[in-house]
Amino acid sequence: MEMASMTTNTGASTSPVAPHMKWFMDDRFGMFIHWGLYAIPARGEWVRSLEKLSVADYEPFFEEFNPIKYKPKEWAKAAKAAGMKYAVMTAKHHDGFCLFDSKLTDYKATNTPAGRDLIREYIEAFRSEGLRVGLYYSIIDWHHEDYPHFGDKIHPMRDNEDYRNHQIEFDRYLTYMHGQVKELLTNYGTIDVMWFDFSYDDMTGEKWKATELVRMMRGLQPDIVIDNRLGGDKKSAEPEVYAGDFMSPEQLLPPEGVVNEAGEPLPWEACITLNDHWGYCAGDNNYKSPKTVIRGLVECVSKGGNLLLNVGPNAKGEIPRQSLEILAEVGQWMDDNGSSLYGCGPAKLEKPEWGRYTQNGNYLYAHIYDRGMGPINFRGLNGKIKRARLLADGTEIKVETPWNAWEYPHDAFISFSGASLPDEVNTVVELELSENALDN
Structure with missing residues (x-):
């Protein structure tokens, strides 16, 4: 298999790049979309964990979820106008709620007042604008009975004594999780990116039966691009099957890009919020300026990386006005200057002072x-x-x-x-x- 090469910021070393990664490293700029039931309380996507809400506490949001202004074609047009080339949307976040019509659970958008498969609409809308489509899938699940409750690091019921003796069959959860990933890669055509989130403590690697999972995925969609959050050591000389195709630094830009143990550059993508939350947070108006976004994108590309910039739509299905205004200004700059980023990477020169x-x-x-x-x-x-x-x-x-x-x-x-x-x-x-x- 022919491999392309990638240079560091000094041009001193190269490493092979798999052909299925070429588009990813050329496109450089994508839209992240965090959306789900948590848009209703509007206190961020971790509200269940942070406030230790029970399933019953959270149930009213499921019963009223009805995004009457959800128009993914408008989202896609906004992303395209901003200069973004691909998108990644939450099919399922940590709360376990599915925006897609999974046959393996009743906890899904089709059983809410929304009454339809919102992921299918997203995929069709973004494809129609010529954008590549990705899906975020949380391997964590706070709704599933067989996911660890009491004593877990982050589960909403981690300190609730009523769950101290709660019995689970984790293999049953893994069958469910693998089954949902199979649904996503079978029922919606080509999926360009699968963005898993996330491993922690001993919940990593083969705890998820990760090798089996990735082999199944590659069998269904050989060219899919997968992040590194199933676990494993992407930087090692011999990374695991499940170590992924790219590194995914969160809320920071690596000081000198990302390299492996041999000092060779690795593909990476920084995921960054526009304000301080991933999911919609009504009280968070701490938005980054268009200037900050543009210079951040340039910094990513200058170090061999991508920028996945997040928006958090509200309960009605609208991307916040402030986000759209920022994206529009970024897009105006990209119209004139995008060729300095698309298909580009680090230069064989030291960073200039200006x-x-x-x-x-x-x-x-x-x-x-x-x-x-x-x-x-x-x-x-x-x-x-x-x-x-x-x-x-x-x-x-x-x-x-x-x-x-x-x-x-x-x-x-x-x-x-x-x-x-x-x-x-x-x-x-x-x-x-x-x-x-x-x-x-």
Whole structure:
């Protein structure tokens, strides 16, 4: 099987990339969607665990779940307009509630006032916009009788004495869990990503019969991309079958990307919330700015990673207005500058002091955040740049050595006429390099 190569931020080492991962590493930007019964209490997706709510306490939300404004085609259009290329939506979160029509449980959207398979609608809507589709599936289940209750680290009934002697048959739960994954990979056509969440303590790896699970999945959909949260050591020289295709850092961007034990770069995707919660939280207005999102996406790509940016729709099925406004502004920037990210990765250069580099073949993209004083310095690129253009509109930018830069013969320079940058969020200059310019 032919393998592509991937470079680090210095270009010093490469590692093979499986063909089924190429689209993932080219598309770079996706939408995460956390949605379920927890949108009704609107205090975040962990409300059952944090408030130690019983099944009975939580049942009223099941009985009233009726997202009358759920229009996944609008979600898909918003994602596409933002420059996102794929999406991942919660088919089942930790509370055990299924947004899909599983034949293995009654605890599903089709038995609520919603009365229909909401995952099918999501898949069809996003596919119609040309976006790849992924499914989040929690391997944890606080609703299932055979999932550990008392004494578990996070179960809502972990401290409830009534459950101290509650007997479970964990294998029966595993049969259920594997069966639901099979349903998701059998009943909805091609699924591009399966995003499992999550292993902890001794609940990891073969505790989930993970090898058996992944082999079943690969048998059904050989090209599916799987995250690393079943457990295992993706960074080892010989990762387990279930170690996944990519690393999934949460709520942080790795300082220098992600590498294995040999120092070779690994595919990774940072999952990040737009505010401080995954599921809808009515009181959380701490939203990231479009500038923060854009620069965060650039940082991911400059380190060889993706950004999976979350939205948490409300109980009626609407993505919050603030989220849509941010996505729209990001999309405007991506319309002009997306080619500096799609299909790009780390550059064979150190991080510049004025911003970041991304690279795609002989095209080097300078993401300039800081105007600074004097000309912009491209370290070590003198004589290696064939052409420079402002990416947003194609304006020619002259590459020349100023009279006062004679002490820096190996560097190239550009100048902006004004005291401010053309785009204060991120001015992108496309540098077409001469063949093999960065190989030495």
